[in-house]
Amino acid sequence: xxxxxxxxxxxxxxxxxxxxxxxxxxxxxxxxxxxxxxxxxxxxxxxxxxxxxxxxxxxxxxxxxxxxxxxxxxxxxxxxxxxxxxxxxxxxxxxxxxxxxxxxxxxxxxxxxxxxxxxxxxxxxxxxxxxxxxxxxxxxxxxxxxxxxxxxxxxxxxxxxxxxxxxxxxxxxxxxxxxxxxxxxxxxxxxxxxxxxxxxxxxxxxxxxxxxxxxxxxxxxxxxxxxxxx
Numbered sequence: 705x706x707x708x709x710x711x712x713x714x715x716x717x718x719x720x721x722x723x724x725x726x727x728x729x730x731x732x733x734x735x736x737x738x739x740x741x742x743x744x745x746x747x748x749x750x751x752x753x754x755x756x757x758x759x760x761x762x763x764x765x766x767x768x769x770x771x772x773x774x775x776x777x778x779x780x781x782x783x784x785x786x787x788x789x790x791x792x793x794x795x796x797x798x799x800x801x802x803x804x805x806x807x808x809x810x811x812x813x814x815x816x817x818x819x820x821x822x823x824x825x826x827x828x829x830x831x832x833x834x835x836x837x838x839x840x841x842x843x844x845x846x847x848x849x850x851x852x853x854x855x856x857x858x859x860x861x862x863x864x865x866x867x868x869x870x871x872x873x874x875x876x877x878x879x880x881x882x883x884x885x886x887x888x889x890x891x892x893x894x895x896x897x898x899x900x901x902x903x904x905x906x907x908x909x910x911x912x913x914x915x916x917x918x919x920x921x922x923x924x925x926x927x928x929x930x931x932x933x934x
Contacts, residue, residue: 706731710766710774712757712788714741717803718777722749733766758787763795773799777822782809789818840930842916850922853881858915859933868907876929878921880905886914 707730711722714736722734722745732749736742739754746752755762757778768774774797778785785802792800793816801820804810813821842855862870872878883902888895899916902909911917919926 707772708770709733710735710768710771712736712774712776713778713785713803714738714745715777715779717779718775719745721775721777726750733768733771735766758784758791760791760795763791768792769795769797771797773797773801775822776800776802779803779805785809786812786816789813789816793817840934850924851920852923852926853918853920854926855884855916855918856926856930858911858913858917859930861933862911863913865911866907867905867909867911870911872919872929876921877925878919878929881918881920883909883911884916884918885912 709725709730710733711718711725712735714722714734718734718736719741722732726732726749732751734742734745734749734752735755735757737754737756742752742754751766753766755766757763757776763769769792774792776785776788776792778788782805789800789802799820800818801822802813802818803822804813805823810821810823840857840859842857844855845853847853867880872880883905884899885902886897886899889898890896891898897914919929921929
């Protein structure tokens, strides 16, 4: 049985969450007071509804308390976000995830008892900063305890070396999750560069110029690896 989620607030952030959940097979109820936003998403999710999420009767009418989780992604109207979140907590929704656009909002939601709080602006800011400091970095996912998962272009000094020679774990305390490797393939009569995953790289795997390494480790260890080998 598909998981059921409600996403309340269909700005860029909420719409992205709703679309991604739906693409993964979840049953999504997308909610916003703005009918245009609802109409724009109605063909991509199970249900799209224009309603006032601060109205407890409306929440009950659409079975919101029965959802596996509700994401409150209201961006501009913090009062509306607070009122909606309070009602969801009162209705004992299994899992409430709320968006905070500032540290002050984060603290307020935390004091209300919300266990899961999203800070997209803060995470985006940190990601952009990391990618500016380390131009070889393609994507960045921060994790608790100063760990992170990063995709980085294979730096110059590790090219044409085997993984055993590089010694990611021994020398840098990093774990290699996998490698994205570029291959030239003929598609529709034309040769194109296509990336494929190198499933489980082994010690004898030779790193190429175009490889993208997907690494897990602490921030300082990733930085050390990039700086030494750039």
